[in-house]
Amino acid sequence: MAEDPAQKTGIAAIDPMTAMRWRCIGPPRGGRVVAVAGDPEDLAVFYFGACAGGVWKTTDAGAYWENVSDGFFRTSAVGAITVAEADHNVVYAGMGESCIRGDVSYGDGVYKSTDGGKTWLHMGLEDTRHIARIRVHPDNADLVYVAALGHAFGPNSERGVFRSNDGCKSWEKVLFRDENTGAIDLSLDPTNPRVLYAALWEAQRTPWSLISGGPGSGVFKSTDGGDSWQELTGNPGLPEGLKGRIGIAASPAKPGRVWATVEAEDAALFRSDDGGATWEKVSDNQDIQGRPWYYQHIFADPQDAETVWVLNYQAWKSIDGGKNFQQVTTPHGDNHDLWIDPNNTQRMIEGNDGGACVSFNGGDTWSTIYNQLTAQFYHIATDNQYPYRVYGTQQDNSAISVPSRTHKGAIPWGDCYTVGNSESGHITVHPQDPNIVVSGAVGSSAGGGGNLLRYDHATGQVRIITVWPELLTGRGAKEMKYRFQWTFPVQFSLHDPDVLYVAGNLVFRSADQGSSWEAISPDLTRGDVTKMETSGGPVTKDTSGAETYGTIFAFAESPHQAGVFWAGSDDGLVHISQDAGKTWSDITPADLQEWSLVSMIEASPHDPAKAYLAATSYKLDETRPMIYKTSDNGGSWTDISQGIPEGDYTRVIREDPVRRGLLYVGTETGVYVSFDDGGSWAPLQGNLPNVPVYDLAVKENDLVAATHGRSFWVLDDLSVLHQINNELAESPVQLLKSRPSVRLRSPGAPRKPSTGKQYRLSLGADVTYTEETGPAGETVRRFLDAGENPPRGVNVTYYLKEKPEGEVILTVFDSEKQLIKSFTSAAPKDSSVAGAGDGGREPRLPAEAGVNRFVWDMRYPDARKVPGDKTTEDMNTGPAAPPGNYHLSLRVDGKELTGEFQIVKDPRVAASQADFDSQFALHLGIRDKLSETHDSINKLRNIRRQVEEWEQRAASHSAAETVAAAAAPLKEKLADIEGELVQTGYKGARDRLNLPVKLNRKLAELVIVVGSADFAPPKQAGEVFQDLSARIDDQISLLEDVVDRDIAQFVTLVEELGIPAIIPSTVPPGALTPSG
Incomplete structure (x- = not known):
């Protein structure tokens, strides 16, 4: 049972997120999408489900997208989405994608909206984990069918085809093969909705393999709405032998016509014109059969029986009954889902590994994917510029650099740039030259196994510096000279900026930034060759590198002493070297589950003998969190995961460099914080969506998060967390210390929100946003195609144990204690008449029990106004406070507290x-x-x-x-x-x-x-x-x-x-x- 917040005491009673807020900095470059749908009636309305980013909706045909599931969904991966034809306000979302990559996130069943996505309810099927399709009866929005794959990493019984006759209030399993086989596709015949076709798929992932196919895979048909099913797998014309993933689609344009694309030894596209009784192979074009476990997506044209679409690496379309295919260019490769308007086949939406795109001319042109904040990042790095930039490797895209803020008032796409075509690995920036970025690029670059790229922003050139550049596609890990994981560690030395470390199954060191390498460790893995076979099968091999096993997954260099290294492997071992790699000691925690993935090791910035590690066994179908710490160089370990919920498995841990024992953990659904060195944990979620957090970094007193589905996020100004303690919790009122505030220039916010979408902040700052009045009377902007800047000004933070009886008054003074400005929690004064103060509506102070934060914009009072004079409207701004020392006074219910803060100049500015x-x-x-x-x-x-x-x-x-x-x-x-x-x-x-x-x-x-x-x-x-x-x-x-x-x-x-x-x-x- 969850703890009653009212019963919490001490630090546990303080929620810092009442004062703090995450902001998404972008990039606005779409992530993977396998679920799309359109509104059959409203031509401008479409939906997509991001693979780990929730449900998004457009009301302007893909010009802009807005998330509509935040605050309702408990998980983020969307595997299926559909709009009910009988009631277009009814939308169903099935959670957990069925293109089960090694980085796949699980779902928690079905969600339903009855108001076009404004609100959602969870409707069960929680243990299905991965839902492939949702189909709804065309005349009854409450008759729903779900194709559930089930657990990706182990057997379970909640899989197959499910049916609900009451709008998902209750479910019945109507088709089930066994605990290793789930439903991967489902097609409802629009000409006779009682006829359904289902494809079952026997599939499972382990950390070292992908199994696609087996005796469980097959094709089924129901003619009574799912009450009974007939297997079609052995019917004449379909291939014999083992089958893998199958895609199936009934033609709305011709009763009895069914299409099937089948993974088999004789992989091909098949067609039946008698409802599946017999089949004909119509195409063995292998361009539409690539990587079948990941694709096998087929869609029948709603009006033309001879037209069929097959999505694969490319999108393919046939207009002659499947005999010949022409490629249809889409904005990104790896195509997965397609919805075609049954009333106008020129209108469609398509989902691919770069996002979702809309077309009104049958796929000849598409809407952009550079307006979707759904990027899936693996790892993160920051540089030492000011403002610092954030770097990451985006799944199925490139490595990218994103500013943490700009002078433009937002972070447009044009301020981001590619730093190499790395999609999968760690990334590191030269400590003294931010032009140099090194990143792992398995799966997205030439250069052999363990692809490693060195990017130079000064020239734009990318050098391949792979440790051993031998191409090994199609081979198992046991045949490799060195084994490198999909996301192998890469790090510039903390002690010598030109030394670079990478880790495969050995640790490698380069003193010349990758021109040459030397191994400084033996194999630090279990080296079990039985787990190093060629991945894929039993039908089709798949050797992308994602299943290369027996590798070092986590590496950390001590910030205190050169030559001290920590290493953790993907098969559950931890080692340390204290002599620059000459010798290594096995320091694996005794109770760490065998074959667990050691995801991250954090060498404490405060104690040379201390380290933390985050581990996970989700690829063994075990989803409990696993966090450990040691204070004696690994001689002993303590499990500190108690307090993080079951199912929220852990990926990364960081210790705050300012406050000892202040820990941050990234999990499958968000971020947690500990103020007592892991003794207890609390969510640090706030407005951060429920999303996998793969990496964290503390930079300049900010916490930066790499999410795997919602781009980069920043939690500004951690000084609040540095000051939370038991004494604060018992204080009736406390004014917290403010960190030095940098005086930066950017377009200011208007006093009154504008209506509708706005498209420019200033010349050169073309971004799209909306505005509304915040709870304190301030103007709040929400950016649709750009990242968000931090609030401009001085953060003033104070703690109120209880809500005050009277107003709270904050007064700002200069260094001589001369009054600058006062603010109050009372309602704003009327400024509509002449002589009424400074002529502007000032934001109110928050005055709630708990931690409160107010941002002073560093401005002196404005000039007084002339009511109705439009020539000087919004041109009466007071001067910006110059760099220097300032004083504060906070008055609460008769008590006054004082404090100081500092404004400093932008370090890039030469002004005295x-x-x-x-x-x-x-x-x-x-x-x-x-x-x-x-x-x-x-x-x-x-x-x-x-x-x-x-x-x-x-x-x-x-x-x-x-x-x-x-x-x-x-x-x-x-x-x-x-x-x-x-x-x-x-x-x-x-x-x-x-x-x-x-x-x-x-x-x-x-x-x-x-x-x-x-x-x-x-x-x-x-x-x-x-x-x-x-x-x-x-x-x-x-x-x-x-x-x-x-x-x-x-x-x-x-x-x-x-x-x-x-x-x-x-x-x-x-x-x-x-x-x-």
Whole structure:
């Protein structure tokens, strides 16, 4: 039973994620997709299920995609998706893909939405693990069939074909062969929905092999809606002998026509025109039979009985009954799923290993896959630039470099770049030269076994530096000189930047960045040759390198002492060397399950004798977490996995380099944190989707995550976690220390959210996003095709043991403790009238029990506004605080706490402190003069308003003409002054270049000049400011003359005439009364 949060005490009672937030930095480059569907009625609506990224929906035909399953799904891998024809709001998703790669993630059954993906319910079949197809009766959205493959790594009984007659509230298994055989395809005959065809597949993975085929594989048919089934496998025309994976499709255009693509010794495409009673081999084209365990996807055209599609490495289409095929080019290779609109066969959506794409012309052109934040990364690296960049190897794509932030306000695709065509391995960046990136490239590069690439960004060239570049495709691991795993370790030395380490079954060292190699270890694996046979079979071999076994999977160099190495193997051994590899000691934890995969070793940054390891046995069908630590160089180990749930197996562990014993673990569904060196664990999930986390890195006090299905994510500013302890938990209120904040420039957020999609932040920053008002009144942007920058400003974090009774007030002071700005948790003040403060809606302070975070944007108060003046709208920004020391005051229910923080300059900037100070002084002077100008305009308009009200009161008076005659020249003088200070005729964009600009806009525009970069302002900017100030002063003097002379005379006149005074309650804020 889950622990009641209200019963937690001490650190366990504190959830740091109430104040912290993950952000996705991209890249917006799609990951693998094996499940797609379209709405038959709404032509712009499509869905896809990412292989480890949940369900996504487009309402604009693939121009943009949004995730619709976050917060509802407990797992992330989607194997099947369908929209009910009878009710297009009903969408079913089957979890766990059936293209069972070695990195496959499991699912937890079926989810259902009845509102077009807005909300979802879990509907059972949790132990099916991998669902291949969902079919729904065309006239009954509650009659659902599921083809479940079952466990990929072991036998189980919850597999086969399942049926629900009540919208998935209950299930019955209607077709089952045995615990090693599951259903891999299912086709419902649209011409007679009681007829179904099912393909069963006997398949299983182990860490060292893939078994595809056996006596369990076969083809079945039901003519009574699944009540009974007839096996067709031995019917005339189908191949004899063992069969592997089979794809099957009933033609909607011709009753009785069925297509089957069969993995067998006689692999071919077969067709039946009598409902499966007899079959004809129509094509033995091997281009449509490649790697059958991974493909065998076939789709019948809904309207043309002679047209059939087969998806493989390429997409293939036949229009002559399967005799001949033409390739249809798609945006990416490795094609898996296709939905064709039954009413318009030109409209379709296709899923491949690069994402999902939509076509409206039958596949001639497709929508982009560079708008999907679903990349599957294996490992991560960061460089030492500022801002740092994040590097990773993306499955079925290339290695890539992504900035952790940009000056553009977001992270567009154009700011990312490829760093070699590595899809599978570890990646490392030269510590002193970020142009040099080395990464493993098994499966995606030439160069023999253990492909290794060295990329130089200065030239764009990629060198192949493989340890032993002998091509070994088609052979088992036992025939290899050296064995390298799909994701073998690669690392630049922490002590010598030109030394490179890689690990196969031996550890190798290069002193010349890969031009030559030497082995510095013996074989550090079990070396069991029975687990090194050629992978695949019994029908088709498959030697991609993913099943190469008996290799070193984890490698770590001590940060404290050169020559100390830790190594962990994929067959469950751990070794250490303390003499630069001359000797190695077996230090395997005694209770580590045999044949477990040692996924990651972390050498403690605090203690030379300490290390942590994350291991897993999920490829042995064992999903428990496995984490260990040692404090004596592996002499003894302690299991510290207690507290991470069963099923959430572990892939990576890192120790915080600042706080000893602060640990981060990446699992199959997310991230956990321990504050007590593994004694207990808590989720560090927050807004991070449930997604496999393959690697973690701590960089510049940020936690960076490589997810295997949702791209890269960053948790900014770990200083909060450094300060969480039992004392904090017992404090009624505490102001936490803030880390130094770098003053960076990027487009600011508008005060009010815009409606609909926006397509540009600024010139050169073309990204698509939407906006909404956040809970504190701030504008929140959600990017659809770009990564997210961190919040711009100073993080102020405070802990409240209980929700306060009164308002919380935060005040910022400069180094001399002079007031800069105050913020409150109370509702914002009304800024719609003249004289109301600084004219902008300020974000509110959060004031909830627990950890709260507020971001001060480093800005001094804005200039005061003129209500309704569109010429200076959003141009009244106060100056940015210069680098220096600042003070804080936090007041909560009568208690005041104080703190300090520091703003530092961007390290790339050459400006001196004097430059920053002069820039600040000029900007502040401009702001104050602009406020003075706007105050005068508001004052002028209040005066005129009252003059006009006196005229109205005098309208029925005998002296009406006298008052009007006195008011006319007065109003004319006011209009002349106003016309110099502000453009009163501006109504909208038409007038921007049509009407002359006035003094207040000239002054506001000067702010942009002064603040355009982190440098001392140009001399001429100061000269323009002096000129504008003098001209404004002239107008203000004229206004004062009007007040002192003309207004006084006018007031005397109306008083002598006995005109009633203005009722005080109608006086606008800041207005002059008749006596004043």
